[in-house]
Amino acid sequence: MQTAAAKTRRAEGQRIYDDLADPKSGTIRGLRGPGGILLHSPELSRRTRPLNRYLRHEAGLGARVRELAILTTARELDSQFEWAAHEPEAIGEGISREIIEVIKHRRDTSDLDAADAIVIELGREIFGARKVTSETFAQALQQFGRRSLVDLVALMGNYAGTAALLTAFDMRLDPGQPPPLPPL
Numbered sequence: 488m489q490t491a492a493a494k495t496r497r498a499e500g501q502r503i504y505d506d507l508a509d510p511k512s513g514t515i516r517g518l519r520g521p522g523g524i525l526l527h528s529p530e531l532s533r534r535t536r537p538l539n540r541y542l543r544h545e546a547g548l549g550a551r552v553r554e555l556a557i558l559t560t561a562r563e564l565d566s567q568f569e570w571a572a573h574e575p576e577a578i579g580e581g582i583s584r585e586i587i588e589v590i591k592h593r594r595d596t597s598d599l600d601a602a603d604a605i606v607i608e609l610g611r612e613i614f615g616a617r618k619v620t621s622e623t624f625a626q627a628l629q630q631f632g633r634r635s636l637v638d639l640v641a642l643m644g645n646y647a648g649t650a651a652l653l654t655a656f657d658m659r660l661d662p663g664q665p666p667p668l669p670p671l
Contacts, residue, residue: 520572521649524656542645546638548631550580552606553642558582558590559610560643566650567666568658574667591668605630610643 525532543553554577561569570591577587586603589596593611596604605626612619619627627636652658660666 520568520658521652524652524658539645542638542642546635546642548635548639548642551582552602552639554580554582555586555590555603555606556610556639556643557646558587559607560614560646561650562590562593562668563610563614564647564650564654565668565671566653567660567668568653569646569650571660571664571667601626602630606639609639613640613643614647 522532525535542548548556554573557573558570558577560566561573574587578584586599588594589599590607596607599607605623608623609619609627612623627639631639
């Protein structure tokens with residue numbers, strides 16, 4: 488016989504599943520990707536979804552900054568699946584192929600708009616150098632202000648966690664899909 492708590496957990500898990508399976512739910516890959524992995528821990532999924540929604544849509548970072556941050560995180564962590572999911576999103580938000588190529592091939596950012604460049608440089612330092620220089624921090628703080636900078640770094644950290652899940656559970660690209668990121 489199922490306890491009330493078990494019934495509640497099962498119902499919550501079903502709600503999460505139904506939401507992920509709904510094409511109108513706002514998830515990029517639905518059940519295929521981090522959402523599907525998190526179904527194995529419905530409580531974690533229940534708790535992380537509001538944070539993801541806040542960071543992606545309510546923090547006020549703007550879609551362009553959000554997608555630059557996600558692509559930079561995916562690139563620095565060599566997350567093929569995450570990159571493949573977000574490159575079309577970035578293009579849809581008006582990020583040019585040239586900027587995408589700068590991130591993808593870790594090219595110099597000095598010719599980019601300062602706002603775009605600082606997002607990319609911040610992510611590169613966080614995940615590549617594992618230290619943010621005083622100069623980069625000051626530029627990011629000037630560009631975004633303290634609250635938005637905290638949200639931006641939290642967004643990058645959230646997608647680093649997603650990259651870790653995708654790596655640990657060996658989430659593969661779609662059959663026949665070539666890896667979008669160049670090899671190390």
